[in-house]
Amino acid sequence: MSRSFVKKRLAELPPSGIRKFFDLASTMRGIISLGVGEPDFVTPWHIREAGVYSLEKGFTNYTSNKGTEELRREISRYLLRHFQLAYDYHSEILVTVGASEAIDIALRAVLEEGDEVIIPEPCFVSYKPCTVMAGGTFKTIATQQADHFKLKPQDLEKVITKRSKALILSYPNNPTGAIMSGSELREIARLAEKYDLLVISDEIYSELTYEGEHVSFASLPGMRERTVLINGFSKSYAMTGWRIGYAAAPEEILAAMTKLHQYTIMCAPIMGQIAAVEALKNGAAEILKMKEQYKQRRSLIINGLRRIGLPCFEPGGAFYAFPSIKETGMSSQEFCEKLLNEEKVAVVPGDAFGECGEGYIRCAYAASVEQIGEALSRMDRFVQRHAATTVGLNINSIPAEKNNTVGIRP
């Protein structure tokens, strides 16, 4: 047998749970997808126009490693305006290639071999792999639907050991849509202080908070010096493909992250950075418009899922509903594959986001009202059909709302 050149640790890393499902879905036509982790809006025109203009003006060069000064200054103003957080844009803000890069380099910047990272699940797919590739190990915490998938301080305290170095928080959460209030976060902050943990706070969905105001973890008393704040433009401004995110952290950590960034990435693409400046300067109204649309669709999907008989808590943020499909007797994977094959609706199996996501599915409502309506009708048909063959399903559930209207938009 020939020698494998692939690093052992990487070879042992399981592939993303979404991959298999994606391969299946992408071969099919006529699918309604609630499986997409990005806005259905196109980037607002004034932001796209800024990108076009930057090309016309010939801005095709590298920028400074940390990102353009103008963008970092706008980011620092934004953080001050929204969260009363003061970061020095010369030394405490780094522009990255999406928030994903920021997560990776934050972990690589702080983890020693064998350090433990605490990861509440269900969560975004990259936290565990990035931890492992950075030489760390992880301890997961299974958050519960009964708690609206919030992190409970007592659960956190139970998994902390002498090797625990960092905690990854991601609220509003992908895939559950869970949010945490200021007082709930303060409980977590107390433990971070007590056990001297670094908190990597992925707040990419912060603008999409429907209940109350988003509280940035770094803004809690004493937390700024032990937090790496991660955010970006993908979700709030519908700018996923531009790949612009950022990290804000105390100078020492940020300098270490910048070192990694400069040797691997050099800098984020300049066109995206210029567009991001426009987004921060003039994009507030567009955000509000999109947020209101998501909020209305959220009611539509939560209501529809409950009628179908799939219990679902009301998510306070992001654009995901995370209903339980346990009563159907199917596993998440089975449910999603059958739903795709039989009704051509794509949703994502909950176990792709951690073991405790088993028994749930993620339905993104970043889709048009018409698409959501049609997807719900199909899911209703699917669940009713399988109810006959399944023990324990509540067959008395009311049928989902029938959407008889034809929308102007496809």
Place this chain on the structure above:
Amino acid sequence: MEDVKIKLLQALEQNQRISTQTLATMLNMEEGEVLKIIAELEEAKVILGYVTLIDWEKTSHQDNVTAVIDVKVTPQRDVGFDVIAARISRFPEVKGLFLMSGSYDLSVMVEGTSLKQVAFFVSEKLATLENVQSTATHFILKKYKENGIVFDEDKTDHRLVVSP
């Protein structure tokens, strides 16, 4: 006006065929309440009608001709432009009428079945009205966007079917 009414109007403005049941769910209301508010808004003439935007060019139906006409008028004492505007708006050919700032006073949108018909309307009906000083007629050659909707816009969803 209450926030909920504004939201309802915005939703209807986007898609007037949306079912009242869907509207009620989206806005966290009872369907009966939605029906009641819509009836009130119709009564108060806040909602003036439910029209459909059609690209007639795609049909075999005879092409209509639309013109925008700049009209200068002499305003009248006490009533300003309102009386003359009311008079002009009564013609069925007139599809839109606006009071403008700038070098002319009224902007009149006129629709007809031919260039000749529109020109005839302007010279015989509009220009001859008392208080009308002058007219300038601009024919619309092609519509690219109307009521916020781009004609022939590519709305392909470029996103992957499934992504994290």
